[in-house]
Amino acid sequence: MMTVAALRAKDYKSDIKPVWCPGCGDFAVLSALTKALAHLELPKERAALISGIGCSSRLPAYINAYGFHGVHGRALAAASGLKAARPDLTVLAVGGDGDGFSIGGNHFLHACRRNMDMTYIVMDNEVYGMTKGQASPTTGPDWMDSKMTPHGPGVRRFQPAAIALAAGAGFIARGFSGDPSGLTRILAAAIEYPGFAFVQVLSPCPTFRPDHRDWKEQVHGLEAEPTGNAVEAARILQADDGMTTGILYAEELPVWQPRNQASASITEIEEEFRL
């Protein structure tokens, strides 16, 4: 239902000022997302952005669309319920690495395998920012800058893309906030993908991870066409240094959707109880 003509990116921006620190990668993600929505000519009120808790989970309020800022780790659950009940909406879940991969890790696995038609954007800054700098699942094992893990977390990194593949996701991509036009293209493709589209966005935290300044040099684009072959994708992801951007895997898979079709009245259903 395209009732709105030629919306521009700024039309998708709300008038609420973000709580993010200067230089936060999430500003660029917000900007790229509004451009992707404008590119897709999506009416504002037909989109719903669902989030949990954390710096990046504040994003829905900054977008001029329906938003839901829930509890920590449960963005995908709320988004799945909304999509199941309202398949007509374009549903996006957004959040951070702690929200999505630690407290919400179970929902991540099951959202991948359930494959509902929605988009999940994780702004990965390898740190808990809102609680002032603790290690997240994607933090390296020897990162020593948190008082909570003074010897470093000592735990191998969570591999979001590889785990998404193993869990059955059909669209897996990685973007970089420092490459806004590339990120916009990826986000638009993810939203258009008919199924669960997972986008990990490398989104630096200048406050607690100043070492992310190096990301600009480390990030590199995928030097191949997106594969639809899961074995090939697994090979790429196993060899990956975690800094490869682009669409890493895209294959259309059966989508979970409600099979509702009104065929009986409640009175008819209640007949089964009559003696």
Added chain:
Amino acid sequence: MNSDSSSARALSVAITGSGGSGAVTAGLILLEAAARAGCYGLLTRSSGPQIRGGESAAMVRFGMQPLGCMGDRFDLLVGLDWLNVNRFADEIPLDGEGVILFDPGVGAVPPALAGSGARQVPLPLKEQAAAIDGGRLNMVALGAVGAICGLPREALAAGVERVLADKGGGVLKASLACVAAGYGLAPEPFAALPAPAGGTDGRWNIGGNEACGVGALRGGVRFVAAYPITPASEMLEWLAPRLEQVGGSLLQAEDELASINMIIGASFGGVPSLTATSGPGLSLMLEGLGLAVASEIPAVVVNVMRGGPSTGIPTKSEQSDLNIALHGMHGDAPHLVLAPLSIRDCVFTTQWAVELAEHLQTVALVLSDQSLGQSRVITEAPVRTPAPLARRVEEEPEDDYRRYALTADGISPMTLPGIPGGIYTADGLEHNERGTPSSQAADHQAQLDKRLRKLEAFDYGPAWAEQHGAGPLAIVTWGSTAGAVLEAAGRLEAGGVPVRVIALRLLAPLRRAALAEALGGAESVWVVEQNHGAQLFRYLHAEQALPAGARSLARPGPLPLRPGEIVDAVTATT
């Protein structure tokens, strides 16, 4: 042989056996047969923890009046075999008036039962079953039970055909032959039941979990997300295909954290939504429930209580989740807590909970329990209540739309995704009228006031409680225990003790003024409930809703409170 009460003339039959012996199937048929014969009835079941092969017991009580609880004692026990039957000895009280029906071929009556003094009636059940191709002992026993209880052959046959309808012609034929053979074996009937007076037109045979499902559909629920848990799963299994038939759906979630957040997401989208669980699941859902309260998104949870804490006693009943339902959420989180007062009332109370949650944009917890959920009743069809309360949806928001506007009644018009001009972000963070996060004192105060006001100012009408009688002796109860309390009240009245019963359906917000009025002039007040901690009694005291000197009869599960126990307690000191 006497029935267990003059005021509620009824027969109580227990059928026990090990897994696969068909005790529950025989009980289901007996209930249906009694209903066909014009009786009201109630079936409860008890089972061990085994997945398959465990012992089980079906307890059926039937009579001329609607039944809300099991009696104090059993008239007849049928042992299909005696494996592990000792585990049921305390759930099936027998006495010298009772009868034990059994086949000596499966062994002598165990001492735990024989010690009751009940008359032992040996019958060649096994032999009869063996003589029929595909014959089974439970069906022969059922025939004998039917004859002893004075049920017509045709009613038994109709019961077999209804309950075994899906089993195929061979099973049906063998079962009918077994029932006929058993019928012929029986000694003299007890003849305790008078001939049924009225017809059975319009009566239902329904389980409590199904009844909550019916209430959910009637209330408009069209989305359910849930995680399997005993003893709530039957509600979900019943709802799954039927939601699809009315244009809705059920999603099996990965855990209860997901299911509560899924229904909140769906309800944010405008679709009335519900989940069902039991204590452990409710514990996991609390954070989500607080989110629904704060963001003012309607959400309904039917909590089918079982013995707790922790994993507790999953297969048996207890009313011990009142505290968590009332007080489990962090912060000041006013919400609704309701409890159905019978299996039949599961329909009304669940529907009402959905309508209240939708209209008041809040959380409604419905405290059912195993003794309602996994039992079946023969009852008058639950009346369809008209004019449902609906959600206040703002279809054409003005330019200055404020999702959390401070209205007089505390209910703010809600927009839904898809409505142009109504865009907002629902938030569990404290917020201002527009929904923008705010940590300012004035916004917090105003929104807390609003969320409380909408619940306190609403007129809930007379449905907050079921009230009976007007005596100086008052009994306050809630939920499933109401059945035993009402039967106890009937006996007290028959014995010349006037009594009033106040069975609370709406536990929060507590209708203090109405309760005070209902208790007016009472000389003696008892609070009766099935938990160890006297949770309702303490709650009512905390709310200053009880007179000094009020007394508590609180006993944990899994044994149900029996009417005689209540009569004894309230008459011992009055």
